[in-house]
Amino acid sequence: MSNELVSLQDIRKSFSGVEVLHGVDLTLGAGEVLALLGENGAGKSTLVKILAGDIEPTSGSIDIRGTKLAKLDVYQARQLGVRMIFQELNDAPALTVAENIFLGQWPHSGPFVSWNEMAEKAKEVLERLEVDIPVDAIAGQLRVGERQLLEIARALTQDTKVLVLDEPTAALSNVEVERLFSVMDQLREEGVGMIYITHRLDEVARVADRVQVLRDGSSVLTVDAKKASREDLVAAMLGHASAKNIRPELAQTSETAVKVSGLTSFAEFQNISFSVNRGEVLALFGKIGSGTSEICEALFGLRSITAGSVEIFGKEYKTKSPAHSADQGIGYLPADRQRLGSFPVRSVAENLAVRSWKRMGKFGFVNRLLEHQAFNRWAEALRIVSRGSTQTISTLSGGNQQKVLLARWFEAGVEILLLVEPTRGVDVGARRDIYEIIRKQAKESGMAVIVATSDYEEVVLLADRALVMSRGEIVSELIGNSVEASKLIAAAS
Numbered sequence: 139m140s141n142e143l144v145s146l147q148d149i150r151k152s153f154s155g156v157e158v159l160h161g162v163d164l165t166l167g168a169g170e171v172l173a174l175l176g177e178n179g180a181g182k183s184t185l186v187k188i189l190a191g192d193i194e195p196t197s198g199s200i201d202i203r204g205t206k207l208a209k210l211d212v213y214q215a216r217q218l219g220v221r222m223i224f225q226e227l228n229d230a231p232a233l234t235v236a237e238n239i240f241l242g243q244w245p246h247s248g249p250f251v252s253w254n255e256m257a258e259k260a261k262e263v264l265e266r267l268e269v270d271i272p273v274d275a276i277a278g279q280l281r282v283g284e285r286q287l288l289e290i291a292r293a294l295t296q297d298t299k300v301l302v303l304d305e306p307t308a309a310l311s312n313v314e315v316e317r318l319f320s321v322m323d324q325l326r327e328e329g330v331g332m333i334y335i336t337h338r339l340d341e342v343a344r345v346a347d348r349v350q351v352l353r354d355g356s357s358v359l360t361v362d363a364k365k366a367s368r369e370d371l372v373a374a375m376l377g378h379a380s381a382k383n384i385r386p387e388l389a390q391t392s393e394t395a396v397k398v399s400g401l402t403s404f405a406e407f408q409n410i411s412f413s414v415n416r417g418e419v420l421a422l423f424g425k426i427g428s429g430t431s432e433i434c435e436a437l438f439g440l441r442s443i444t445a446g447s448v449e450i451f452g453k454e455y456k457t458k459s460p461a462h463s464a465d466q467g468i469g470y471l472p473a474d475r476q477r478l479g480s481f482p483v484r485s486v487a488e489n490l491a492v493r494s495w496k497r498m499g500k501f502g503f504v505n506r507l508l509e510h511q512a513f514n515r516w517a518e519a520l521r522i523v524s525r526g527s528t529q530t531i532s533t534l535s536g537g538n539q540q541k542v543l544l545a546r547w548f549e550a551g552v553e554i555l556l557l558v559e560p561t562r563g564v565d566v567g568a569r570r571d572i573y574e575i576i577r578k579q580a581k582e583s584g585m586a587v588i589v590a591t592s593d594y595e596e597v598v599l600l601a602d603r604a605l606v607m608s609r610g611e612i613v614s615e616l617i618g619n620s621v622e623a624s625k626l627i628a629a630a631s
Contacts, residue, residue, distance in 0.1 A: 173346035191215035219299030231278025236260035395586035401446035421601035469547030487527035537568025
């Protein structure tokens with residue numbers, strides 16, 4: 139390949155004697171976008187972390203811009219122009235937007251930080267991205283999608299030649315996605331090579347030149363992106379053709395679990411009214427910022443309600459706090475599972491059982507046997523792939539982490555479950571598992587489920603009913619087989 143920026147040859151990697159990459163080759167040219175696909179656990183993250191210097195390969199060769207190495211560290215990778223934007227947020231939430239964009243490289247005048255210079259340079263970067271975010275805003279107070287854009291902005295301030303983007307659009311609105319793609323087009327013209335990891339197959343043709351698929355630690359397909367059919371890509375990822383999408387049966391329950399009347403929260407959403415029955419999956423669909431996730435936050439006690447009322451099983455309910463909501467049988471799973479949903483350094487069994495510790499314990503001590511049994515029970519039921527109950531949750535794939543967090547609320551026996559972007563960053567196979575799990579649990583236990591999502595495919599595959607939101611208001615309702623992608627997109631536009 140002419141103008142080759144990256145050549146990885148026969149890359150192998152073993153952890154504790156178990157080989158997870160089996161001689162993978164990867165090349166990337168200047169101005170090329172390579173889409174890297176595969177299920178969670180296929181080896182994508184391990185491969186790009188080797189390229190970024192975070193992990194040493196067991197064997198193989200690395201060539202970056204003509205520099206041949208057996209291995210490299212983070213410093214060497216950065217010197218060679220390699221930058222990586224991780225799926226999980228890696229910002230400093232207590233710092234400002236400008237401070238985050240120039241994190242580790244604040245401009246100085248002598249011994250003092252040049253705050254004004256940093257603010258002006260931050261404005262220039264954000265203008266390039268066409269992002270309207272105040273540079274003095276606190277990062278932790280921004281939406282997930284906005285914080286993701288800060289990560290991209292930070293990479294653009296550095297002399298980047300090779301850019302790895304790990305699920306960069308998972309938390310972005312449609313407008314923000316198109317903005318990102320425009321920036322990627324600019325970078326392509328400037329000769330920047332990009333590796334684009336995604337589970338959204340509809341993005342591949344738009345953004346990529348080539349597609350490479352990994353499965354079980356091996357490269358199984360490399361093809362021109364324009365010639366890659368969705369069916370072929372899915373078959374390569376799964377090792378077999380995927381089953382056709384079948385809409386879930388409409389829940390036939392009549393008992394109202396949740397009734398919301400005139401709910402309002404400042405400028406986030408206004409005069410929201412709906413009800414959800416036992417056993418029903420209701421989707422709140424809209425672009426990020428439309429108010430869908432904010433409604434779930436309000437119902438769980440994370441956001442103030444300024445007007446309106448909530449009834450739970452016919453009784454007025456005042457949301458006091460998240461802890462109070464959980465004690466009342468309401469579960470909540472945020473979009474940012476790693477930062478807000480899990481305890482990353484604790485085991486999978488502890489993460490699953492944490493809401494059930496009171497019944498598993500005595501005199502302040504948790505019965506670890508009960509904890510272990512709970513994990514094994516749900517691991518089998520939900521097909522959680524792990525090395526056992528003691529494995530640290532952060533070492534699981536994204537899909538398996540999400541299954542553990544879902545099982546947390548199932549084990550706790552909640553009657554109402556609030557889910558925000560439940561399959562963000564989850565691969566095709568795991569997504570289908572999660573949809574099946576949610577539907578099955580809702581129907582069998584009578585649990586009412588409210589899903590806030592910007593993914594129209596998720597709504598089509600998961601929901602009995604959908605409320606489409608725009609600018610904090612409900613603009614359309616779709617029921618059963620009328621829940622179609624075209625209708626969802628049209629209503630949300």
